[in-house]
Amino acid sequence: MRFSEEDARERDAAEAGQRELFRVPQAEGGVYAEVAYMAGNSLGLPPKATREELLADLDEWARLGVEGHLDAARPWLPYHELLTGPAARLVGALPAETVVMNSLTVNLHLLMVSFYRPEGARNRIVIEDSAFPSDSYAVRSQAAFHGLDPDLAVVRLRPRDGEDCLRTEDVLEFLRVEGDTVALVLLGGVNYLTGELMDIPAITAAARAAGAVAGWDLAHAAGNVPLKLHEWGVDFAAWCSYKYLNSGPGALAGVFVHERHLGDPRIPRFEGWWSTAQATRFEMTPTSRPPATVEAWQVSNPPIFAMGPVRTSLELFDKVGMEVLRERSLRLTGYLESLLDGVLPGRPLALVTPRDPQRRGCQLSVRVTGMSANELARRLRYEHGVIADARQPDIVRFAPVPLYSTFHDCWRVARALAEIFPEEEA
Template sequence: MNATEHEAHRLDAADPGHRHLFHVPPADGGRYPDSAYLAGNSLGLQPKATRDELLADLDAWSRLGVEGHLEADRPWLPYHALLTGPAARLVGARPTETVVMNSLTVNLHLLMVSFYRPVGERSRIVIEDSAFPSDSYAVRSQARFHGLDPDTTVVRLRPRDGEENLRTEDVTAFLAAEGHTVALVLLGGVNYLTGELLDIPAITAAGRAAGAVVGWDLAHAAGNVPLSLHDWDVDFAAWCSYKYLNSGPGALAGIFVHERHHGDAALPRFEGWWSTAEATRFEMTPVSRPPATVEAWQISNPPIFAMGPVRTSLELFDSVGMTALRERSLRLTGYLQRLLDEVTADRPLTVVTPRDPQRRGCQLSVRIGAGRANELTKRLRHEHGVIADAREPDVIRFAPVPLYSTYHDCWRVADALAATVEAAS
């Protein structure tokens, strides 16, 4: 490569991130002590603050027992409210529109109970063809639950022939032409496979103009790109917290419901203890009195030890700010793009992520001509200390996360990918 290791170190000195705040796994191969970790789009690294913060919550349990609900330094009864403000700021929402609860697909189902209401010919659900499988399973099962045929109810939008990514104009054109048959648009804000950032405001506007409800799966968008869900008029959204939000494997997820839906008695919802208003919760009455906020969609009391890591991570995002992270992300991902341009030239490799920085997050996906994504990813790790993520049969995903990835990580990725492909050919 023309780019040198010295240049990567120079860029890191001029544009440092926050790597010192995270635990970086040791390298399993190669000549460097730490891994070049570019798999934060699958599981984010552990913030160093998480352990002590979690132990403090555990200590409260050991000292106080049940009285910790009200007497802990961070009382458990209102604990979830500690996450509300940072989560709302992260996704561009009002605090009354955002709550952290459950897991992503559970939340999608709870939201679709309210927002997927097929009536007559307006019954279709629109997703992208390359949606994450759990989203496909969820919407198909919702169609079956309503007595509909998922093969005809679920519409899977595909890129044009010979292209890798959806065009906004094709999505909006479909909604203009077929929107009268669409009950729900549910797309991924950032596509898990290609890393494409969809035009959330434009597609939301087109879907709502067609009379459909528009929801977003933000698993790969939250903590990756700036979001303005309230101002974009999104109906609802859900996201996980274990990828870019660094809250640990299987971490609690979050939801957004636009305030125009709050207090709407016509919307069906599943309810539980935490669905009723906090002020009257301990009156123990048999009929729920839900608040006119997103908290009406809660069901169970929150798991405190699962909320702690999410709170710690959200505080970190609140401190650094998504604007600064996005600016560094553009620089860091742009640098990796330039390196991959050199590596992919004259090799059976293709970057399938949009080249336009405004149409992607921090992920760059590389299609391997030989179709051996798992094999090459293992070699990257064990021979070069590079941790990336394979999606069979032929895509390797690299995510230079602006919080903790470095320019030197990117240089190592490109250098290792070139060497690994050459050795495998």
């Protein structure tokens, strides 16, 4: 390996992250007490503060019963508003454009009710061919719901032959040539498989210029890379909170709708108890009076104990700042890339994530041959104490998350790969 363990330790001594604020699992293999956790792009680690804060909310329920809606230290009726400001700052939005609610795919469906409105020849939905399966299922079901053939209505943009990542210029060219048939562009801001960061502003501008709606799945982008959704003119976006946002498995998700759409009576929405304005909610009238904010897209009252962990995490991001995290992310991911460059040659491993740091987040995806991705991930965990994320059949994803990952974690990844694949056996 090009760099020593001592070098990694020195880098960590010179640049501390926020690892002490998180609970890191104990290792089940290898020689170190804690795991080198590289799966934060799948499920983030819990902040230590989450347990105490969640217990405090539970105690208020026990103390107050139903009166907690108004009298709890963090009253339940407006509880979701505690998340609005930090979430808006995280994604570069206005507070009126941002709300935390439901789960990611539920939110995508609610948003497509409003913004996927096929008409005549303009009926297609554009996604990337390597979109997360849930997105693929969602858009196909939306097309079918409108009486369209999903095989024709859903366009899956593929990388060029021999390449792993979708080029921005190819997306722009497609929209230039065939944009008049496109109703909705719905791409992943960061591709879950390759870690590629898409050019969100350029693709958004091209989609809107073509007369299409620009929507984004930011599951792997929120909390990973700086975002400016309002400035970029994105029509809508949704993201989850259990990956880089460290809010727990199945955590509540976020929604953005640009202010130009807020209060527009022409836009259809599904409505429910929480869609009407808070000030008039308990008048109990049969007709909703939605506010001219994204809160009009809410349906049900929010689950308070699910909101607590999201609030705790968002407050941490608010304190540290995405720009600071991005700079540390570039250093950590670049360091891991340098280590892998010293290990991968001569071994059945290849990096598929873009080399340009501006075209990726804090994820490096490695393709393995001669061994399944699941088997490699198993050996990393039980022989070396490294937790990575496998995507069958041949991709293992490593995410050095800037909040809690260390340079030493990166060094452990490279050393483990070198030991699992001795050069003489490559």
